[in-house]
Amino acid sequence: MAAAKRLTQRDIARLAGVSQATVSLVLNSADGNDGRIPAETRNRVNKVIRDTGYVADPVARRMVKGLNRILGVFTYEPAFPSAQADFFTPFLLGIEEAAQELGYDLLLLTGAGTRRKIFGDNVRLRLADGCIILGRQFDPAELERLVTGDFPFVAVGRRDDAGGPVPYVGGDYAPATSALVHRARDLGHHRIAYVGLNQGAESSEDRWQGFQDAIGGADLVTNINAVGRPAAEVLDILLAADATCVFFTELADAIAVEALARTRGLSIPGDLSIVVIGNHIRAEQATGTRFTSFAIPREAMARAATQMLVRRVEDDAPVEQLLLPCEPVEGETLGPVSTQTIRIK
Amino acid sequence: MAAAKRLTQRDIARLAGVSQATVSLVLNSADGNDGRIPAETRNRVNKVIRDTGYVADPVARRMVKGLNRILGVFTYEPAFPSAQADFFTPFLLGIEEAAQELGYDLLLLTGAGTRRKIFGDNVRLRLADGCIILGRQFDPAELERLVTGDFPFVAVGRRDDAGGPVPYVGGDYAPATSALVHRARDLGHHRIAYVGLNQGAESSEDRWQGFQDAIGGADLVTNINAVGRPAAEVLDILLAADATCVFFTELADAIAVEALARTRGLSIPGDLSIVVIGNHIRAEQATGTRFTSFAIPREAMARAATQMLVRRVEDDAPVEQLLLPCEPVEGETLGPVSTQTIRIK
DNA sequence: CCGATCCGCTAATGCGTATTAGCAGTTATG
DNA sequence: CATAACTGCTAATACGCATTAGCGGATCGG
Numbered sequence: 001m002a003a004a005k006r007l008t009q010r011d012i013a014r015l016a017g018v019s020q021a022t023v024s025l026v027l028n029s030a031d032g033n034d035g036r037i038p039a040e041t042r043n044r045v046n047k048v049i050r051d052t053g054y055v056a057d058p059v060a061r062r063m064v065k066g067l068n069r070i071l072g073v074f075t076y077e078p079a080f081p082s083a084q085a086d087f088f089t090p091f092l093l094g095i096e097e098a099a100q101e102l103g104y105d106l107l108l109l110t111g112a113g114t115r116r117k118i119f120g121d122n123v124r125l126r127l128a129d130g131c132i133i134l135g136r137q138f139d140p141a142e143l144e145r146l147v148t149g150d151f152p153f154v155a156v157g158r159r160d161d162a163g164g165p166v167p168y169v170g171g172d173y174a175p176a177t178s179a180l181v182h183r184a185r186d187l188g189h190h191r192i193a194y195v196g197l198n199q200g201a202e203s204s205e206d207r208w209q210g211f212q213d214a215i216g217g218a219d220l221v222t223n224i225n226a227v228g229r230p231a232a233e234v235l236d237i238l239l240a241a242d243a244t245c246v247f248f249t250e251l252a253d254a255i256a257v258e259a260l261a262r263t264r265g266l267s268i269p270g271d272l273s274i275v276v277i278g279n280h281i282r283a284e285q286a287t288g289t290r291f292t293s294f295a296i297p298r299e300a301m302a303r304a305a306t307q308m309l310v311r312r313v314e315d316d317a318p319v320e321q322l323l324l325p326c327e328p329v330e331g332e333t334l335g336p337v338s339t340q341t342i343r344i345k
Numbered sequence: 346m347a348a349a350k351r352l353t354q355r356d357i358a359r360l361a362g363v364s365q366a367t368v369s370l371v372l373n374s375a376d377g378n379d380g381r382i383p384a385e386t387r388n389r390v391n392k393v394i395r396d397t398g399y400v401a402d403p404v405a406r407r408m409v410k411g412l413n414r415i416l417g418v419f420t421y422e423p424a425f426p427s428a429q430a431d432f433f434t435p436f437l438l439g440i441e442e443a444a445q446e447l448g449y450d451l452l453l454l455t456g457a458g459t460r461r462k463i464f465g466d467n468v469r470l471r472l473a474d475g476c477i478i479l480g481r482q483f484d485p486a487e488l489e490r491l492v493t494g495d496f497p498f499v500a501v502g503r504r505d506d507a508g509g510p511v512p513y514v515g516g517d518y519a520p521a522t523s524a525l526v527h528r529a530r531d532l533g534h535h536r537i538a539y540v541g542l543n544q545g546a547e548s549s550e551d552r553w554q555g556f557q558d559a560i561g562g563a564d565l566v567t568n569i570n571a572v573g574r575p576a577a578e579v580l581d582i583l584l585a586a587d588a589t590c591v592f593f594t595e596l597a598d599a600i601a602v603e604a605l606a607r608t609r610g611l612s613i614p615g616d617l618s619i620v621v622i623g624n625h626i627r628a629e630q631a632t633g634t635r636f637t638s639f640a641i642p643r644e645a646m647a648r649a650a651t652q653m654l655v656r657r658v659e660d661d662a663p664v665e666q667l668l669l670p671c672e673p674v675e676g677e678t679l680g681p682v683s684t685q686t687i688r689i690k
Numbered sequence: 691c692c693g694a695t696c697c698g699c700t701a702a703t704g705c706g707t708a709t710t711a712g713c714a715g716t717t718a719t720g
Numbered sequence: 721c722a723t724a725a726c727t728g729c730t731a732a733t734a735c736g737c738a739t740t741a742g743c744g745g746a747t748c749g750g
Contacts, residue, residue, distance in 0.1 A: 006736090008736060010736080021700055021739080022700075024736095024739080025739090028739090036698070036699085041698080053494065058471060059404055060705090061738080063735090063737070065738075068404075105454050107450055108441065108451035109450050127407075127415070353705095354706070364729070366709080366729080366731075369707065381727075382729085405708090406706080407735090408734090408735045409706085410735090
């Protein structure tokens with residue numbers, strides 16, 4: 001089993017009694033279109049190929065052709081480790097589906113060690129014809145380099161310009177958030193709180209923007225600009241502010257606060273309405289509570305991004321930017337303001 | 346943006362006033378080990394490289410080196426689609442972790458259309474240095490071709506010989522199953538049922554083998570050699586056979602039967618003990634019941650398989666076959682035989 | 691019967707890199 | 721002072737394939 005040397009076209013040629021060029025021609029002229037190679041020879045060569053199980057080395061092929069039918073997938077955070085699994089899985093699902101339909105394979109870039117950078121010493125990325133970039137936070141410098149470079153890529157998630165427009169497919173968070181705010185106001189909520197970052201990642205800014213667009217300034221009673229804070233702290237602040245409805249950007253925060261609120265005897269949404277701005281589908285299943293929210297079409301985003309990337313790779317299509325609508329999720333945590341709510345501070 | 350021609354070493358060489366070979370030497374001689382290139386020249390070349398942002402084309406690199414630091418991952422079933430996601434995710438997680446540690450990227454083969462075959466017209470697989478094969482069912486012919494071929498691969502899950510020993514990393518289901526049977530017998534169970542396939546895939550056979558090894562022939566009261574049968578049918582058969590304990594190979598079947606049994610007023614494990622032979626970790630979280638079972642170390646299997654594959658790729662290591670132990674999971678569905686059980690048929 | 695055309699195939703070349711042999715100039719060695 | 725050894729670099733080559741130019745023979749047209 002000592003690494004039997006790989007078969008090459010030269011080997012096939014020798015076995016079939018022809019030249020390497022002929023083998024290549026047989027392989028590449030779609031079944032008699034040229035007519036240059038007569039059926040007899042073609043069959044002889046094909047037989048040898050079948051018998052030996054020869055396949056052309058895609059690397060050498062790529063050397064001369066330029067394309068590989070491989071799409072790179074770069075994630076700033078490791079793709080699978082459990083903490084992130086739920087976040088990335090739907091994206092990968094969509095990418096895989098679309099790639100399969102389009103006849104592409106996927107090159108998953110694992111990132112060298114801890115520091116995940118696209119431009120490292122080993123830019124193995126270039127083996128792919130183009131790449132999809134996933135991740136909440138992008139290194140702006142790298143993004144700019146990508147934008148100004150000639151390597152086709154598409155980001156999943158909206159991105160601000162970085163030395164030029166960034167091709168992306170994102171979720172349209174702002175109007176989806178606005179819709180939820182309107183819904184809350186229609187239900188009588190006038191003391192609304194916001195818990196989550198409102199700057200940094202584009203996705204955070206979009207949510208915040210949509211929130212601001214829809215809410216009257218007087219209605220925002222408190223704004224906890226953080227994620228992952230202890231539920232007790234958050235809940236205390238909300239109660240102190242007399243909020244009747246709270247918007248969370250992070251599902252995890254919402255879950256924690258909701259659980260705590262219930263143990264304290266508050267009813268949801270009777271005493272406090274909760275809205276989550278964007279959901280993880282999986283998480284919904286795990287917890288008992290179905291939060292009022294909007295659905296982020298992760299799979300569709302990934303599919304669209306993949307298709308967009310292929311357009312860029314194959315047709316050198318211009319930069320596109322696409323935001324997919326996020327459908328509202330009814331849920332059971334947003335209700336009308338209770339008029340007889342009595343709170344004991 | 347009309348595909349600006351890529352920089353090559355020749356371009357760098359011209360800019361730095363040296364030859365292409367010198368550029369390559371600067372890039373590949375680990376920082377002055379050779380001493381052949383003086384610092385002055387080295388710096389000049391490096392400056393040009395930095396200024397231009399040049400990176401070596403990995404394809405050309407691979408042409409000459411032979412290795413790619415890419416591992417293929419072939420799944421007979423599509424890897425991500427939701428039905429399979431829970432099955433494949435832990436494997437992918439482990440593979441990704443190990444690959445990252447070892448400095449390899451992952452090539453996910455999407456398989457052409459519905460028929461997933463390793464040897465198709467387009468065996469882009471060869472781009473990888475080796476590959477990992479996932480899936481419950483293998484095409485024996487393809488497996489044999491892999492075994493007799495020269496392309497390094499490792500299967501996840503034990504495989505019978507196919508024209509030679511198959512390198513694999515599997516879960517050691519037989520002894521783990523035996524242990525559970527012994528545990529059931531120690532608790533007084535002498536009327537045990539088995540629900541699940543006992544042939545076909547190796548994993549099924551191993552479970553069945555372990556079951557048979559540990560059980561006295563007289564104790565197996567019924568054997569439903571099927572999966573996915575309606576819970577009512579299965580439960581009726583179990584009750585008719587007076588089983589006090591039932592082993593399921595499929596968690597889904599166990600869940601269905603357990604739920605039905607409870608609605609019929611049976612207590613688990615009071616009236617009927619349930620054992621699941623091998624668990625999906627995720628599924629455990631989703632359902633309320635924690636089944637007595639053993640843990641399949643999917644992630645560890647995938648890691649080990651990846652490491653084994655790299656050994657084969659880099660050191661041309663001989664075929665190894667490795668079975669990882671499956672730790673028992675206590676759960677709450679296996680209890681002592683109730684002596685006062687009264688059953689009304 | 692000779693030039694033109696076509697057929698079936700092959701030699702040669704290039705893709706971008708790594709690597710080896712080796713050249714010219716300099717320094718050390720006997 | 722001649723030879724050897726070393727230094728700093730370059731020309732040449734190979735990797736496996738796709739592609740082009742073109743060669744020898746056969747067929748055709750006139």
